[in-house]
Amino acid sequence: MKDRLATVLLTLIAVIIIAILFGLLGFILKNGAAKLNWHFLTSPPDLLNPGGGIGPQLFNSFYLLFLTMAIALPIGLGAGIYMAEYAPDNKFTQFIRLSIEVLSSLPSIVVGLFGLLVFVNLTGWGYSIIAGAFALTVFNLPLLVRITEDAIRSVPRDQKEASYALGVTKWKTITTVILPAAIPGIITGAILASGRVFGEAAALLFTAGMSSPDLVYSNFDLNSPTSPLNVFRPAESLAVHIWKVNTEGLVPDARAVADGSAAVLVIAVLIFNIGARWFGRWLYRRMTSASAS
Amino acid sequence: MNQVERSTVVGSQSVPQQHGKSSADRSEIHRKLLTPNKSHMFGDLSGRVITLLCAGLLIVVTLSITYFIASKGIATFAFDGVSLSEFLSSSKWDPEDEPAQFGAFSYILGSFIVTVIAALIAAPLGIGAAIFMTEIAPNFGKKVLKPVVELLVGIPSVVYGYVGLTLLVPLIRDSFNVLGFSLLAGGIVLSIMILPTVTSVATDAIETVSQDLRNASLALGATRWQTIWNVVLHSAMPGCLTAVVLGMARAFGEALAVQMVIGNTTKLPGSLLDPTSTLTSGITLNMGNTIPGTAYNNALWSMGLLLLIMSFLFIVLIRILGRKKMV
Amino acid sequence: MNETILHDTIISTDDLCVYYGDKLAVKNINMEIQRNAVTAFIGPSGCGKSTFLRCINRMNDLIPGCRVTGKIEIDGLDINQKQIRMEGLRQMIGMVFQRPNPFFKSIFENIAYAPRFHGTKKKADLEVIVEQSLRKAALWDEVKDRLHESALALSGGQQQRLCIARAIAMEPSILLLDEPASALDPISTAKIEDLILELKEEYTIVIVTHNMHQAARISDETAFFLMGELIEKDITSNIFTAPGNKKTEEYISGRFG
Numbered sequence: 001m002k003d004r005l006a007t008v009l010l011t012l013i014a015v016i017i018i019a020i021l022f023g024l025l026g027f028i029l030k031n032g033a034a035k036l037n038w039h040f041l042t043s044p045p046d047l048l049n050p051g052g053g054i055g056p057q058l059f060n061s062f063y064l065l066f067l068t069m070a071i072a073l074p075i076g077l078g079a080g081i082y083m084a085e086y087a088p089d090n091k092f093t094q095f096i097r098l099s100i101e102v103l104s105s106l107p108s109i110v111v112g113l114f115g116l117l118v119f120v121n122l123t124g125w126g127y128s129i130i131a132g133a134f135a136l137t138v139f140n141l142p143l144l145v146r147i148t149e150d151a152i153r154s155v156p157r158d159q160k161e162a163s164y165a166l167g168v169t170k171w172k173t174i175t176t177v178i179l180p181a182a183i184p185g186i187i188t189g190a191i192l193a194s195g196r197v198f199g200e201a202a203a204l205l206f207t208a209g210m211s212s213p214d215l216v217y218s219n220f221d222l223n224s225p226t227s228p229l230n231v232f233r234p235a236e237s238l239a240v241h242i243w244k245v246n247t248e249g250l251v252p253d254a255r256a257v258a259d260g261s262a263a264v265l266v267i268a269v270l271i272f273n274i275g276a277r278w279f280g281r282w283l284y285r286r287m288t289s290a291s292a293s
Numbered sequence: 294m295n296q297v298e299r300s301t302v303v304g305s306q307s308v309p310q311q312h313g314k315s316s317a318d319r320s321e322i323h324r325k326l327l328t329p330n331k332s333h334m335f336g337d338l339s340g341r342v343i344t345l346l347c348a349g350l351l352i353v354v355t356l357s358i359t360y361f362i363a364s365k366g367i368a369t370f371a372f373d374g375v376s377l378s379e380f381l382s383s384s385k386w387d388p389e390d391e392p393a394q395f396g397a398f399s400y401i402l403g404s405f406i407v408t409v410i411a412a413l414i415a416a417p418l419g420i421g422a423a424i425f426m427t428e429i430a431p432n433f434g435k436k437v438l439k440p441v442v443e444l445l446v447g448i449p450s451v452v453y454g455y456v457g458l459t460l461l462v463p464l465i466r467d468s469f470n471v472l473g474f475s476l477l478a479g480g481i482v483l484s485i486m487i488l489p490t491v492t493s494v495a496t497d498a499i500e501t502v503s504q505d506l507r508n509a510s511l512a513l514g515a516t517r518w519q520t521i522w523n524v525v526l527h528s529a530m531p532g533c534l535t536a537v538v539l540g541m542a543r544a545f546g547e548a549l550a551v552q553m554v555i556g557n558t559t560k561l562p563g564s565l566l567d568p569t570s571t572l573t574s575g576i577t578l579n580m581g582n583t584i585p586g587t588a589y590n591n592a593l594w595s596m597g598l599l600l601l602i603m604s605f606l607f608i609v610l611i612r613i614l615g616r617k618k619m620v
Numbered sequence: 621m622n623e624t625i626l627h628d629t630i631i632s633t634d635d636l637c638v639y640y641g642d643k644l645a646v647k648n649i650n651m652e653i654q655r656n657a658v659t660a661f662i663g664p665s666g667c668g669k670s671t672f673l674r675c676i677n678r679m680n681d682l683i684p685g686c687r688v689t690g691k692i693e694i695d696g697l698d699i700n701q702k703q704i705r706m707e708g709l710r711q712m713i714g715m716v717f718q719r720p721n722p723f724f725k726s727i728f729e730n731i732a733y734a735p736r737f738h739g740t741k742k743k744a745d746l747e748v749i750v751e752q753s754l755r756k757a758a759l760w761d762e763v764k765d766r767l768h769e770s771a772l773a774l775s776g777g778q779q780q781r782l783c784i785a786r787a788i789a790m791e792p793s794i795l796l797l798d799e800p801a802s803a804l805d806p807i808s809t810a811k812i813e814d815l816i817l818e819l820k821e822e823y824t825i826v827i828v829t830h831n832m833h834q835a836a837r838i839s840d841e842t843a844f845f846l847m848g849e850l851i852e853k854d855i856t857s858n859i860f861t862a863p864g865n866k867k868t869e870e871y872i873s874g875r876f877g
Contacts, residue, residue, distance in 0.1 A: 002516070002518050002519075003516045003517055003518040003519075006518040006521070006522075007429055007517075007518075009421070010421050010422075010424055010425040010429050011425060011429065011430075013417075013418055013421035013422050013425060014421075014422055014425045014426075014430075014433075014434075014438055016418065017418065017422050017438065017441060017442065017445075017488065017492070018437065018438065018441050020445070020485060020488075021441045021444060021445050024445075024448065024452075024456060027456060027460065028452065028456065031459075074347075075347045075350060076347075077347075078343055078344045078346070078347025078348070079344065079347040079348040079350070079351055081344045081347075082344035082345055082347060082348040083348060085344075086341055086344060086345065087348070095352060096348050096349075096351055096352060098355075098608075099351040099352045099354070099355040100351055101608055102355050102604070102605070102608060103351065103354065103355055103358075105539075105542050105543075105546075105604055105607060105608055106358070106546070106601070106604055107545070107546020107547070107548065107573065107600050107604060108546070108548065109546065109548035109573050109576055109577060109597075109600070110358070110362065110546065110597055110600050110601055110604070111358075113362060113576070113580070113594070113597045114357075114358045114361055114362060116580070117361045117362075117365065118357070118361060121585075138354055138358075141351065141354070142351070145348075145351065156721070158717060158719060158721035159721060159723060159724070161679070161682070161717065161721065162717070162721045162722075162723065162783070162786075163723070163733075164679065164682060164710070165677065165679060165710060165714070165715040165717075165787075166710060166711075166714075166733065166734035166737070166786070166787070166790060167706065167707040167708065167709070167710030167711040167734065167737070167738065167790065168707070168733075168734065168737045169333050169336065169337045169706075169707060169737075170337055170340070170341075171336050171337045171339075171340030171341070172333075172336065172337075172737060174340065175340070176733070176737075177723055177733075180724065180725075181723075181724045192447070195447050196447070198449075199447075199448070199449025199450070199451070199452070200449065201449070201450070201451045201549050202450070202547075202548040202549050202573075202577070205577065205580075205581070206580055206581060210581070239449050239451045240451075242451045242452070242455055243451050243454070243455075243549050243553070246454075246455060246458055246553055247552070247553065247578075255459075258455060258459075262451075262452050262455050262456075265449055265451070265452060266448065266449075266452055269447050269448060269449060270444070270447075272447070273443065273444055273447045287724050287770070319695050319696065322695060322697070322712070323695075323696075323697045325705075325708050326697060326699075326704055326705055326708045326709055326712070327697075327703050327704065327705065328705065329703075329705055330705060330707060330708075333707055
């Protein structure tokens, strides 16, 4: 009797969790559906009249993601390689492990505060994309290190042995045998991490800032404040925009804009998540199947 | 047997070594094997050094975060004359009054209460889901529930906050005839946010319980539920606690989702349905509007320092639980 | 027993011991291995034969806590000294493992990998090396039309011959084979054995095997290991017809192992 009751209860919990996900997704997508059009995705926000869009925010989010990954990925790869292949069993390694643990459990608002002190004030860059990208790097780095380390550790031992037995040095073995074999795992993880970066807001409030200048997309002068590519301009990301529209509510159609932004953000994150799984599997199959080159 | 070995050694000395290859050949090989290859050595060394620097950077970042936040956070007590006990225990927060008052107790209390609510909701749900995934329906669990949980992890916290704001706050407002922005709303939003974390970590913990243990229990005539309750959960307990603590750490540090539904008043809440503030919401709202160097601004940094210290404490707790698992 | 037909020593050891932590895994081995012959190591599993084999190209260096004492010389050169360039040593000594372990790369890249590292950069040269190595490993005809396909698409036996080709491509003088046929079916095993007999013209081959018939079929000399000790080593026909030690006889006749 107890046995059956427990089974029913546990099944109910599983159903609740599934319902939460689909309820959330359904709610967000249904509310935002009306806003999912080209105009909304590309035009700048309008503070006075309804009908503004999220063009600059969307661009900023992608640009921030790109810069963050460009900084964090090489460092994360390097540190992950060190932890998987070199790190001896000593105090120093333990300290690195502790650091990874501390960094990955830091509240993102604290990362944002650190970014404010160092990347905004100390460097004199002010609220800027580059400050935001560095803050997101701090936020993202521990995850990338873990992903790389796990991916490298899951490469079969015999691959490494084969290379060493051929007289190839350790570093060459890492770069030409181990890393290529670990790539599907690293890419899958990196795409998942990208989804996290894309949706992060708290670390950006006081680093990339809460405003975005009017962007002139034809302006490639990297020093111009209206150039989208200028890394020293402030840049409100999509996630920050959702928060700001809701808390400040200056935009007349705040609710609709927030609905649309949330839908876009969730769709983007879903694409990252599903894309990561699909791409990882595809790459692995390609590497191990007859059609590889 | 020793004789055999000896005879081979003797053989090795008696057999002339220049039999096969000429001695010139041989010394050429020796030279090759004894001369270091500079480019290989350089490549190997630079690889080791570069990756070491990357790993070392993690330490540098961790230490500098601690240093910078701590040095700003201590200013409140060192320069602005606020006593630590006042900051921690007084609920009089009026930074713009004359004299300004910096009692952050209501913020601290708010943070703790929403965290506890979140844990109380997420722990049974998360651990229950973990049991369902491992013990009741592993197949369905792996194919459906696990991807669902992973997608939930991926949803950004602002989205949780936003749904809380548009769905949950009105719901509480209408059901209880209150403002709606409340500790309860914050706790519920956080519970859903940390649910996937709790579920996946608890699942890992339960999966590591050995099948022998389960079989032994079942063989003794225990029902499935008795086995789960007495054997599986018992031995997975430290892991499940770790899952809950990890979730709480995340809840305690979450800023925007909470800030959107908590109401942001500085009064002590009278009930779970009252609005209040948390450390994170206080920082989020005011950090941009205060002037660096002022006592008000410094007090916000002190709140940041408190968040950092709590984050360390959660790690210590997780490490203690982790050590228990080993025994 | 000293009347071995070959008297051209290439590898010799002097009181070689291997420790894993405190555990002595290989005890005081004194052995000579002859050039261009096939030497087989037999013995029950865990007897130290593989560990000893891995001393020859110092693969034991990779195992944390593993320590080697005593002397091992190749052509009179002590290879355990610090100054030894591992790349050069292992280029001279090819190794094939128990399970086929081709890289997750194309057939061509698998073979070209080591020569490219050891200094052959030109594509035309590499193509020659790849073809020659595959021919020597009796694999060329089976794969010449799909050199750029993944090596993992090959059958187990083909993969193992690919691994042999990969080792040959470095132009080693010694080949170490660590139970190379134990994961293969009988037909693939026969192919590998034929191959070994052909390769012995050019290479010194040391093979670890748990299959006594295999040792009897392909080796010139056989060494019997037990509990980390070398019990005896002699020309193969002697070992199998008139072993000098009682333990060898018991093992050969299947009384334990």
